Amino acid sequence: MKNGIYTLANDVVYDQLVALLNSIEVNAGKDIPVCVIAYNDQVDKVKEEVASRKNVTLLENPEIFARWEEFSLQVWQSHPTAIKLWQEQGIKKFYRVGENRRYCAFDSDSLFEKFIYLDADTLVMQPLDFIFEQLENQDFVVYDFQYKDPTHIFNLKSSKLLEIFTQQQIDSEIFCSGFYASKRGMFLAEQRDWLLSRLNEGESDVLYMSAPNQSVLNYMRMRTNTSFYNFALNLPPQEATGNSVTSEHFEVKDGIVYDKGNRLTYIHYIGLSSKLFNRVCEGENIIFPYRDIFLHYRYLHEPEKHPQFNSKPKAYDAPPSFTTRVLRKLGIPTGV
Template sequence: MTNGIYTLANDYVYHQLVALLNSIEVNAGEDVPVCVIAYNDQIEQIRAEVASRKNVTILENPEIFTRWEEFSYQVWKSHPTAIQTWQEQGIKKFYRVGENRRYCAFDPDSLFEKFIYFDADTLVMQPINFIFDQLEHDDFVVYDFQYQDPSHIYNLSSPQLLQVFSQKQIDSDIFCSGFYASKRGIFPPEQREWLLSQLRNGESDFLYMGAPNQSVLNYMRMKTNTSFYNFGRNLPTDKATGCAVTSTHFENRNHILYDKGNRLTYLHYIGLSSKIFNRVCAGENIDFPYRDIFLHYRYLHEPENRPNFTTKPKAYNAPPSLGTRILRKLGLSNQARVAK
């Protein structure tokens, strides 16, 4: 296949995956091929969902995943404190191992020649041909504004950072790994070995442990000087749109979001825990930004199963009640939950 979409999921994000797949079908085209990469082995619901869709496949091959997991493990072994810190926190091997599986899209024998990756907590809002078209000119394409906050990509206090990348690069080349487009064959094995050698020579010091895969992917792209294009920086200011759920000014027109009259490419529910989506789909009336948009796409083909809320909505970020705070202070909150 020439062009396609990848995402990464397991049963924990099942509801979000269904919403994403439905948004792709409606807004990007029902013939766009999608490959769901298994985050881990908990994919029983995901398998059933994929089997019900004609243009969606699932990738769950441990042999394919292993080389990227091992590469990332070697990356973090080169870091001065990461592995030890995570082990002390009870994390096996390293933090968010499963997220590395998506990088098999770069392998020369991967499914799509050109691909777009979307996190499962996104919704596609329009046709995506223009992104594939840009890949005719650049090897890596993004559309976000993460460059305005590089602190979630690199450890900005590391003295190594500005010895490797210029301030100009840091201010312009940063991106969020929830959405990106690229090509198979990028970052071949010999290049990854070279990257490891550079990291072992001290460059791993500025990787950001809080988002390990995002940090490493940014490092790989910047260090190899892979050609790069960000629609968020290159479109005129009156044409560029936001993408994050934290932007409260988007306008909803028939289940499509617009930013100052321009149709969004995608909406990223960044920062919202999957627990919130799961609780809402179970019938709990928790309100969060653009909830109706999510529910529309989640239940697009099964409106009869959409939750019918009968209680007063509770904000997703509402502070805990006084009773809960007291129980927590007394160390009794866990017991209280068990007792219910």
């Protein structure tokens, strides 16, 4: 297939996946192919959802995932402390193993010639043709403002960082891995071997352990000098839109989110736990940013299942009550 969308999901993010698929159907096109990559084996609900949609498929092939898992393991084995620290925390292999499965989209035998990857905690707000069109000129396309905060991409304390990349690159080329577009045939085995050789010579010190796959992907793209385009840096300031729910000034109208009159490309519920969405869908009246737009798309085809909130609303980031604090101190589960 020429163009398509990938996402990564399991049953833990089922509600978010349904909302994302509905937003793609309404705002990007009901016929655009979507492939859900299985985060792990916990995908029973995902399978049912995929089966109900003619344009959506599920990828759960361990052999395809294995080469990227092995590559990622070797990446972090090259790091001076990562594996040891994760083992001390009870983490097997390396942190967030399932996330690296998304990189099978780069394989030369992958499903789509050109693709957009979206995290499951995003909603599409407009057609994505302009993203695919930009891939005619560049091999990697993004649309975000992560370059303003490199602390979640690289280890800024590493003395190696400015030996490998220029300050200008760090200030303009990093991106959030929740949304990016690229092509099949990128980062093939020979390139991966070269990257591992560089990492084993000490460059792994620049990687950021708390967001391992995001850090590695940024390193791979920048280190191979893959051609790159960020709409946030190239659009006129009056046209560029944000995407994060941390922005409080967005306006919502008729199921679409706008930034100063401009339609967002996508909205990313970054930093909000999947448990929060699940609890709201179960009927807990928890308020979080742009909750209504999430619920709009989650229950677009099932309005009768929309939760009815009968309790007093509480903020998602409200401090725990006195009772909850006491129970926690006593080691008694609170369910929160």
